[in-house]
Amino acid sequence: MAAELPLDPYAASRWLGYIGLFGIIGAPVFRALIHRVTRDARLDPDTGARLGAACRRAGLASAVILVLANLARLWFQGRSALDPGEAMSLAAIEPWFEGPGSWGLMWTTQLGAAVVALVGLIVARRRLAAGWSLAMLGAAAAALAMPLTGHAVESRLGAPAGVVLQGLHLLAGGVWLGTLFVLLTATFAATRGRPDERERAAAAVVHAYSPLALTGAGIAVALGLVLAWIMLGSLPLLWTTSYGIALLCKLALLSGVAGLGAWNWRRVRPALGSAPGARRLRFSATAELVIGALLLGVTAVLVALPSPRL
Numbered sequence: 001m002a003a004e005l006p007l008d009p010y011a012a013s014r015w016l017g018y019i020g021l022f023g024i025i026g027a028p029v030f031r032a033l034i035h036r037v038t039r040d041a042r043l044d045p046d047t048g049a050r051l052g053a054a055c056r057r058a059g060l061a062s063a064v065i066l067v068l069a070n071l072a073r074l075w076f077q078g079r080s081a082l083d084p085g086e087a088m089s090l091a092a093i094e095p096w097f098e099g100p101g102s103w104g105l106m107w108t109t110q111l112g113a114a115v116v117a118l119v120g121l122i123v124a125r126r127r128l129a130a131g132w133s134l135a136m137l138g139a140a141a142a143a144l145a146m147p148l149t150g151h152a153v154e155s156r157l158g159a160p161a162g163v164v165l166q167g168l169h170l171l172a173g174g175v176w177l178g179t180l181f182v183l184l185t186a187t188f189a190a191t192r193g194r195p196d197e198r199e200r201a202a203a204a205v206v207h208a209y210s211p212l213a214l215t216g217a218g219i220a221v222a223l224g225l226v227l228a229w230i231m232l233g234s235l236p237l238l239w240t241t242s243y244g245i246a247l248l249c250k251l252a253l254l255s256g257v258a259g260l261g262a263w264n265w266r267r268v269r270p271a272l273g274s275a276p277g278a279r280r281l282r283f284s285a286t287a288e289l290v291i292g293a294l295l296l297g298v299t300a301v302l303v304a305l306p307s308p309r310l
Ligand code: HEM
Pocket: 018, 146, 147, 148, 150, 151, 152, 166, 169, 170, 173, 174, 176, 177, 217, 220, 221, 222, 223, 224, 225, 227, 228, 229, 231, 254, 295, 296, 299, 302, 303, 304, 307
């Protein structure tokens, strides 16, 4: 049963890629909420502008992380064919790009989508609508491209269905946790030094975000269960294979993220609007994001383990 755990730099760069991807999904989603939130909660228009700028910055940082993570993955993929101590060269990378369905071609698609999102976020500084549309397109493409180098292409449902299913799973997870990340960083950056405005803004954005979080989390969990069934197909394989045990670790972390999400929804959200609501939100939402990042780390290992059923 014991496959060696792939705790290597390649898995670390994939983890970083997930974090970047979640950020570029969250940025356009949060941006779509800002106008309504500023109007409905009668926030200072300056706060609305600052929220937009901080949201773009969070997206931009995430896109840079995703591009760098992709470049790191190419580097480590090339290194995997070399002997220890052998110098890295173009010749080491070339074989990965041979053939129509090669790893290199899929990787190029992933990098291309990340670059589209990055360009969109840069353009959004001057040409708001065009830039954000491009960023949204890049984020969706990056989510759908991510499974191209994993188990999804060998799915028993066929490669297209496997990739779409897993891409939607990622997209939904990104709407949940990626948006929370952008919401938290943008709201606190945009209201620095203005405690009253911070309380009002935090209450308004969290109220607007909650239904999206519930939908994203619900879809991610439902599709996750379908994927788990496809990859495992039998309950005992959950505790008798390395793949199953990694999945159990993921589920344990998921219960932590979901538990904190429920706490934020039921306890923190109703108390927002006056001090110390925003401070409590910062603490509990950061904890939710830290456990979410660990969940993504376990997933980066999971996708590199042999699936018992494929
Ligand atoms: C009941 C809950 C969940 C289950 C059973 C589940 C299961 C799975 C499975 C079986 C895979 C495929 C791994 C492979 O390629 O071998 C996967 C992929 C993935 N899951 Fe989940 N998942 C769940 C929830 C979540 C949540 C809530 C998130 C994030 C918020 C998430 C993030 C991911 C990511 C990032 C991938 C990798 C996609 C890729 O690289 O192609 N999952 N999940």
